[in-house]
Amino acid sequence: MSLKHKDLVDLKDLTKEEIELTLDTAESMKEIFTRSIKKVPTLRGKTVVSLFYEPSTRTKSSFDLAGKRLSADMMSLSVSTSSVVKGESLVDTAMNLEVMGADVVIIRHGIPGSPHLLAETIDAAVLNAGDGSHAHPTQALLDMYTIREKRGKIEGETVLIVGDIKHSRVARSNIWALNKLGAKVRVAGPPTLIPPEIERMGVEVYYDLQKALEGVDVVNILRIQLERQEGGFLPSLREYTKFYGINEEVLKLVGDDVTIMHPGPMNRGVEIMPEVAYGNDSVILEQVPNGVAIRMALLYLLTGGEQIEKTTN
Secondary structure (H helix, E strand, O other): OOOOOOEOOOOOHHHHHHHHHHHHHHHHHHHHHHHOEEEEOOOOOOOOEEEEEOOOOOOHHHHHHHHHHOOOEEEEEEHOHHHHHHOOHHHHHHHHHHOOOOEEEHHHHHOHHHHHHHHHHHHHHHHEEEEEEEEEEHHHHHHHHHHHHOOOOOOOOOOEOOOOOOOOHHHHHHHHHHHHHEEEEEEEEEHHHHOOOOOOOOOOEOOOOHHHOOOOEEEEOOOOOHHHHHOOOOHHHHHHHHHHEEOHHOOOOOOOOOOEEOOOOEEEEEOHHHHHOOOOOOOOOHHHHHHHHHHHHHHHHHHOOOOOOOOOO
């Protein structure tokens, strides 16, 4: 059991079968959560390094926990206290980590393509934890896992991604994965936050939220990236909330059987209302442990770890 590539930098590179293998492996990993001792020796002796050039809470802590539950030696490099502040390049940093014995390098970087550069430079496996507005493959995989777990399937489901599509690495990775797994994909948002020609990725584009919601099974709500709105993409947050915010009244247009998702962190009261975020249709909190399971699966598949024994404990 393995992936065809030594790295995971973009879901464009994975086949449908590889995505399904990852989701199936995550199911085995999630079984570990139910044990009295939530740890297995699968990656004992492997060294996993987290290299985060951007702030992160969920993704970084999720990767750290995933590695520890598989008994890997975890090392987190704080960029603000490393030689990066002295001008050391990304490639030099990674090469130094590799000669110190890193088997996997997990990288988050603000510049699109940084994980690709790293993967071409070092022999260690590279896991993309988000690069600029380009890709966030592990988030998309945990979203796929959550949809399959909640709804029983992905093929044939209609999934709406709503919000800041233009700046969202989550949206791009979700679109690749959903299309490969046979879902019908829609995106919705203001025209200023929808990339030109995104239809070429195999999605339907809506600017009217009410029309976009008709007949959907899953609504994946993206964070309005406040730090990127200085370019004047929105007249105001209040106007965005009025036309695209997801509240209980809006969800009445969908019906009873809908699944609400959000990659986090949420701007409650802007793109999503609290009653929706924590309502019966929401799986937002379920996405968090599913992220640990997916990242455990990827560490396992990319390093060729030992077989995980089943247990009833």
